[in-house]
Amino acid sequence: MANKNQTSPQASFSFDALMRALRYMLKNYGALFCFVVACIAVSAYAINRSMLFTQILIDDYIEPMLASGSTDFSGLAGEIARLAFLLVVGILASYGFNRLMVTIGQGTMKKLTSWGQVQTCQVQSCHPSVMVSVLPVSSAESSMPMARARLAATDSPKPLPLAPRAESAW
Secondary structure, three states: OOOOOOOOOOOOOOHHHHHHHHHHHHHHHHHHHHHHHHHHHHHHHHHHHHHOHHHHHHHHHHHHHHHHOOOOOHHHHHHHHHHHHHHHHHHHHHHHHHHHHHHHHHHHHHHHHOOOOOEEEEOOOOOOOEEEEEEEOOOOOOOOOOEEEEEEEOOOOOOOOOOOOOOOOO
16 A cells, blocks of 8 residues: 655746746747737737626617617617627737747747757666766757657666556555
């Protein structure tokens, strides 16, 4: 049976890491990042306006028409057309900021992983004789920014010890 006193590792939030990532993105994609913020604001305004449409519809059109007995729907049709236009603009803004964030995110990852030389580091969780070499993938091999890792033994290739299996609760 598994030991219940063990605690699972908690992911800690690092404000410094977030600010470092934002500075890196703003340095390379500042104008696009500002455009993304503007698109988010337009999209949020369109969503808010569409949610309030029922209130505007009742207060400004339905109640006055019922009180006066009028059957003139021209003002209501204009309001529906304005809402439809605003919703189309909101959809385009939402699509735009999502596509731009994909561009910013992938471009940032590409710039972070394009070292130009092999980076080698010791892996702490593996066997001490195992090294990891991170090789950047060229754009000819892949259009997505990725890094390929391969394991290389520093001395003779030895099998890694297997981790002990945790007992099942069943």
